Amino acid sequence: MKRIIASILLTVVLLTGMLGTLTGCNLFGPNPGKNVDFVMPEGGFDTTTPVTIKFYHSMGAALQEILNETIAEFNKIYPNITVEHESLGDYDGVRDQIKTEIAVGGQPNLAYCYPDHIALYNKAGAVQTLDVFISDPTYGFTQEQLDDFIEGYYNEGKVFGDGKMYSLPLSKSTEVLYYNVEALVAAGVVDAEGNAAPPTTWEEMEDACKKLKAHFGESCIPLGYDSESNWFITMCEQYKSPYTSATGEHFLFDNEQNRSFVKMFREWYQNKWVTTEALSGGYTSALFTGETSSGDASSTRCYMCIGSTGGATYQQPNSTNGKFEFTVGIAPMPQVDPANPKVISQGPSVTIFKKSDPQEVLASWLFAKYLATDVSYQARVSMSNGYAPVIKSVSENTIYAEFLASASTENIQAYAVKVALEQEAAYYASPAFNGSSVAREQVGLLLQQCFTLEATADNIDAKIKQAFEECVNQCKYQSE
Amino acid sequence: MKKRFSSLISLLLLLCIVVSSLASCDLINGLINPDQGQGQGDQHTHVDYVEQVKFNPDSDTVKIEVDIKMHIDGDTTHFYVPHSFDTNGYIKARYLAVNTPESTGKIEEWGKAASQFTEEKLLNAHSIIVESDNDRWNHDGNGRYLVWVWYQPEEGAEYRNLNIELLQSGLAVGSKAGDTRYGDIAVNAINQAMQEKLYIFSDDIDPQFPYGEAQSVTLKELRLNTADYNGQKVSVEGLVVYNSNYTVYIEAYDAETDMYYGMQVFYGYNSSLHSVLAQGNTVRVVGVVSDFHGTWQISGLYYNPMKPEDPANTAKLSTGNELPFTEITAEKFYSTVTLTVDDVEKTMKYTQAAVSTLVAMKNLKVIDVYTTKTGDSAGAMTLTCQVDGKTIDVRTEVLKDATGNVVTESYFRNKTIDVQGLIDYFDLNDTGNGTYQIKVYSLNDVTIH
Numbered sequence: 001m002k003r004i005i006a007s008i009l010l011t012v013v014l015l016t017g018m019l020g021t022l023t024g025c026n027l028f029g030p031n032p033g034k035n036v037d038f039v040m041p042e043g044g045f046d047t048t049t050p051v052t053i054k055f056y057h058s059m060g061a062a063l064q065e066i067l068n069e070t071i072a073e074f075n076k077i078y079p080n081i082t083v084e085h086e087s088l089g090d091y092d093g094v095r096d097q098i099k100t101e102i103a104v105g106g107q108p109n110l111a112y113c114y115p116d117h118i119a120l121y122n123k124a125g126a127v128q129t130l131d132v133f134i135s136d137p138t139y140g141f142t143q144e145q146l147d148d149f150i151e152g153y154y155n156e157g158k159v160f161g162d163g164k165m166y167s168l169p170l171s172k173s174t175e176v177l178y179y180n181v182e183a184l185v186a187a188g189v190v191d192a193e194g195n196a197a198p199p200t201t202w203e204e205m206e207d208a209c210k211k212l213k214a215h216f217g218e219s220c221i222p223l224g225y226d227s228e229s230n231w232f233i234t235m236c237e238q239y240k241s242p243y244t245s246a247t248g249e250h251f252l253f254d255n256e257q258n259r260s261f262v263k264m265f266r267e268w269y270q271n272k273w274v275t276t277e278a279l280s281g282g283y284t285s286a287l288f289t290g291e292t293s294s295g296d297a298s299s300t301r302c303y304m305c306i307g308s309t310g311g312a313t314y315q316q317p318n319s320t321n322g323k324f325e326f327t328v329g330i331a332p333m334p335q336v337d338p339a340n341p342k343v344i345s346q347g348p349s350v351t352i353f354k355k356s357d358p359q360e361v362l363a364s365w366l367f368a369k370y371l372a373t374d375v376s377y378q379a380r381v382s383m384s385n386g387y388a389p390v391i392k393s394v395s396e397n398t399i400y401a402e403f404l405a406s407a408s409t410e411n412i413q414a415y416a417v418k419v420a421l422e423q424e425a426a427y428y429a430s431p432a433f434n435g436s437s438v439a440r441e442q443v444g445l446l447l448q449q450c451f452t453l454e455a456t457a458d459n460i461d462a463k464i465k466q467a468f469e470e471c472v473n474q475c476k477y478q479s480e
Numbered sequence: 481m482k483k484r485f486s487s488l489i490s491l492l493l494l495l496c497i498v499v500s501s502l503a504s505c506d507l508i509n510g511l512i513n514p515d516q517g518q519g520q521g522d523q524h525t526h527v528d529y530v531e532q533v534k535f536n537p538d539s540d541t542v543k544i545e546v547d548i549k550m551h552i553d554g555d556t557t558h559f560y561v562p563h564s565f566d567t568n569g570y571i572k573a574r575y576l577a578v579n580t581p582e583s584t585g586k587i588e589e590w591g592k593a594a595s596q597f598t599e600e601k602l603l604n605a606h607s608i609i610v611e612s613d614n615d616r617w618n619h620d621g622n623g624r625y626l627v628w629v630w631y632q633p634e635e636g637a638e639y640r641n642l643n644i645e646l647l648q649s650g651l652a653v654g655s656k657a658g659d660t661r662y663g664d665i666a667v668n669a670i671n672q673a674m675q676e677k678l679y680i681f682s683d684d685i686d687p688q689f690p691y692g693e694a695q696s697v698t699l700k701e702l703r704l705n706t707a708d709y710n711g712q713k714v715s716v717e718g719l720v721v722y723n724s725n726y727t728v729y730i731e732a733y734d735a736e737t738d739m740y741y742g743m744q745v746f747y748g749y750n751s752s753l754h755s756v757l758a759q760g761n762t763v764r765v766v767g768v769v770s771d772f773h774g775t776w777q778i779s780g781l782y783y784n785p786m787k788p789e790d791p792a793n794t795a796k797l798s799t800g801n802e803l804p805f806t807e808i809t810a811e812k813f814y815s816t817v818t819l820t821v822d823d824v825e826k827t828m829k830y831t832q833a834a835v836s837t838l839v840a841m842k843n844l845k846v847i848d849v850y851t852t853k854t855g856d857s858a859g860a861m862t863l864t865c866q867v868d869g870k871t872i873d874v875r876t877e878v879l880k881d882a883t884g885n886v887v888t889e890s891y892f893r894n895k896t897i898d899v900q901g902l903i904d905y906f907d908l909n910d911t912g913n914g915t916y917q918i919k920v921y922s923l924n925d926v927t928i929h
Contacts, residue, residue: 061581061588061780062748069784086681089579089653096658096667097674226621283621313749320724320877320921321759376786383752383785399786406755413751 038128041358044138047080051363054108055085056094057348062384070377074370081363091348095120102126109355109364112348115159115432116440118166121351123434128352130157130165133365145373148391152345152427159429161246167349168372169390171381173310174343174420174427175230177334178288181327183303184208187215198304198331205304205334209273212303218272224284224302226277229444230344231306235261237342237428238335244439246431251439251475254468262450263464269451275302278448283307285314290325306333310347312386312416316409328409330419332426341426347387379403386413388420395421435479442478446471526676529648529669533662535609535630535639541661543611546571548602550773550910554580554594554651556624557602559610568854574624575643576613577666578652581680585748587768587780590679592688592711594651601642605631609639613661628662644669650678694766694782694792699732702769703741703833704821706776709769714778715792716743717764720757721803721838722902724877724921727777728757729902730765731837733804737819740806742836742902744777752785753794762797774907774914805840805900810870813841813916831903831916839918840900843867843929844874849889862917863892873917874899874926875906881923896929 059067064087071083086108088094095117101107102124111117121127134140146154153169160166177198184196189208191197199205205223212222225231232253236243239261242252268274277283280300285291288305305315317325335341350371352364371377378389379400394400407415430436446467455463537543546559555575563569580598583591602608610627612618618626630639646652647666650673657666674681685691690713699718702709718730721742726749731742745765747753757763767781783794818827844865852860859878864871874897879887899920907914920926 061586062750065782087653089655089657092656092658093579093654093670096654097670100667100671277621281619282623286623313751316751318725321722322754323922325880380784380786384750386751399788403752403785406752410754411751 036354036356038132038354038358038361040132040136041362045362045366046359047078049359050080050082051357051359052082052084053110053360053364053367055083055110055367056088056098056108057085057112058090058094059087059112063381066377066380066384070371070374070380073374073376074367077370078363078366081367083367091117107353109360110350110352110368112170113167113351114346114349114437115156115167115429116437118351119160119432119434119436121353122160122166126353127166128354128361128364130168130352130365133362133369134165139362139365139369141369141373148373148393150388150390150392150421150424150427152424152429153390156345156349156429159246159432161431161433167351168368169349170347170371171378171385171387172345172347172390172420173308173387174345174423175227175234175306175333176309176343176416176419176423177331178285178305178307178312178315179329179331180288180303181329183212183216183326184329187211187303196329198329199334200332200338202334202336206268206273208304209268209271213271213273216301216303219300221272221275221280221287221300221302222304223268223274224276224280224287224305224307225274226284226305226307227444228276228278228447229440230346231265231276232258232262232443232447233430233440234333234342234344235336237344238337243443244431244433244436246433246436250433250435250479251472253439253443254465254472259461259464259468262447263460265447266451266453266460266464276448276451278444279451283311283314285311288315289317291318308346309416309420310385310387312412316412319410322410324409328412328415330412330415332419332423341423342428343423343426345427345429375400382417383413386416388417392424435475438478439475442471442475524675527668527672529665529672530640530645533641533644533665535611535641540615541612542615542617543609545607545609546573547608551595551599551602553583554578554591554598554646557598557629559608570855571610572622572624573610573627573629574620574622575646576626576628577655577657577660577662578643578646579655580646580652582780584770584772585746585779587689587770589686589689590651593679593686594646597646597649597651598642601631601633601640601645602629605633606635606637607632607639648673650674650676650680650682653680690768698734699730699741699743700734700737700739701821702743703835704819704826704828706769710771710776711769713766713768713782715764715766716778717762717797718743719801719803720759720761720763722921723754723757723759729836730763731804737817739817739819739834740804740837741833742838744772744775744836745781746772746777746779747781747783747794748779750781750783753781753783756783756794756796758796758799760801760803761799762801764791764793764795764797766792766794773910774912775905803838805838806834807840807842810841810868810872813839813872814870829916831905835903835905835916837903838900839903840898841867841872841918842898844872844897844899846892846895846897849893851889859886861889861892863897865897873906873915874901875904875917875919876926877919877921879920879923879926887923892926892928898927898929900925 088097094112098107098111118127153172157165157167179198181196188211189197199208209222213220233243239257241257244250245252284302284305287300287302350368355361375394375397378394379397382389383403403414404418407418449467450464453463549560549570550558555578557573558570559573560570580594581588581591583595609630620626629642631642632639647669654670688711694713694715696715699716718732720728720730722729726747728745729742731740733740765778767778770779781794787793815830816827817830817833818825844867846863846865848864850862852858861876863874865874881887899918901918901920904917904919905914906917
């Protein structure tokens, strides 16, 4: 009798364990949040049954207005798909909310994302790879659509070390060199015809800084560069020097080349040729436009500024009735090797989360694809916020072409987008893994630290080396 | 004995298998993490996170007691501080961890509600303290102090954290909330507000947000009845007479009253609109009427560049129009006017009716000059002038001469000048009892005798 009871108990327990393991515990019915790999449903997308998808983003009012109108257009094609969307403040807000919801399988269907976020979400295996959709003969991209993507933006979706696609680009920004045309001419930073000649290499930038400093004196810090992190990472790319890796040993940036360029720019900082947002206590665009200046000659001013195309309007000087205090020029940022340019690309992509209902996942793909490939949506977003569209065909739209043609100090957003599109072959994307956002933050702090190190000519190399080592250790520690 | 021991071991092993299987199950997750995202239909107990976060005067953060200088919106306030703390005598404070919907330049759902919430809490507070996130004051890219705002509702009461209260109320979304001193509580408060579907996270209609189509009105109607249109979406047409840093002034002539009527329009940071709203263009402006510190304006413009012919769109209608300066005397400036609007007579100050329109005035004798020393307007001047026995204030932007040098007081002091500019309303401390002045934007607007 005892043996029989024990056997029955054993059987029940074994079955429970098997079921729980296989289904992730569906004791109380279907769990829509669980991370199930997509399988194309038989019959494809059901256009008759209503399906609701949830989209998290960080759009402000103007972009949400555009999004709502775009959803209305999307619904003309797919009337059974209801798109509910929610703005969660900023990218970190989106990430933090999803991180919480993933823990209980309550994540949305799609979300704004950066590659670092995807690496985080994939710790729970929550992100749906897109290759199965992209290659689908009915719902995927045509070759023409694939060719229409700006390659550097598109490739950001597969930087995770496994060659799979995890996101589609939505709207992108980059860094460009803003410069004060009149100031460069006055300081002799000119070409043979006497026109302002923005530097194209870092050697030319050094020369330009010297001339501007000599002409405008102590109140001049020739160059402002807001993002220390971007600067460090971009220089690694330009020097073809290791930064990070998605596989194996992650943090590879402690090497002689990188220490060398940091030392060089440290000297620039010490010479007061350059400042950054953190070191100057605010956006360097304010020093460029003179916004923080009291108007007298002693106020600190920058005459060149490397900043985001998404923040172009902040680089625009005061104006009265169309007359600006100075003319702004925009050029690609300087390069180590102009024949092999590298510039960062930023801005949101969209990722899709796994769900147990394949119709939800397919509906999410259809919507993400629409946002990424609809010319009107891409054009309107670009004209609203100065970010670049992710597909080339937008430039052929008549109204958008007029927008680009209006590039000037007056329409500085158009100017920034125009330069961004002209450097599309230069975009790079850094590897994304659990710890890549830590690396990004830490190398920015590293640059600040090295610029302000108290050191002599004898010990500066050793101090920089130590700072790099500590930075790598910090990255490893924070990534555990 | 051996058999019993084997059975016991087997049972223990099986128990381990069952527990590890169930650990992948929401049942266990829910027990371990009760605060995290309970699904619809789950029992929810409201947690007062504001009560949980306590003000610690002895923590390693920096703190200072402040008074309100100017309320801006839900997550930004200007506070008075000692000059020893900041030479401007005040700080612009941006609230840490929160992002409330816009209610000034752009208009977003629940923006006004959030703004009113913050204003009400602080105006009625017995004491306000701002606190940094670590051991030093930090600033955002715009130079604003990043702070936690603590307020004491009444004397002797515990200080309450307004940032957390905004999140808990559903009137703000997070802004790098998780990376802050009170990050855990902030994130929990946000999650709870989402779960409870409060305000921003609800499907409710915001009674103060202008849904629907814009009302087409004349500038005269709008100027003489602006309060009736507060918060409403309107479509108006007029001539752009001034454009300065994303703010334009439009005016239109009314033959019936033989007057021009104007309105300030703020078009935010969209440089595509520069060419649409250029000086000398007649335009149609579609946006929301709002009160910006005592000055009525239209903001939150609707502009779809892909549909330039859409009558519901902000658009350029013509270009190259002459600017109409109405020459007035000091007597006219201080006069009252009686205007009939829709068979209703309204008597008001001339300046109140003509605010934001172009005027010209001659022979003003400058008897005093005040230069703003600090803040955003440092270098701008107020010229106190006498003309025909009356005092007229002329307010300048920061003026520069042909060589780019800033013009200072000595340029104007004791001179007789002719000016052309906008009638402008000035209310330093938002008292509602401001004054009118003539605003000039460039040195070309002033002729010295």
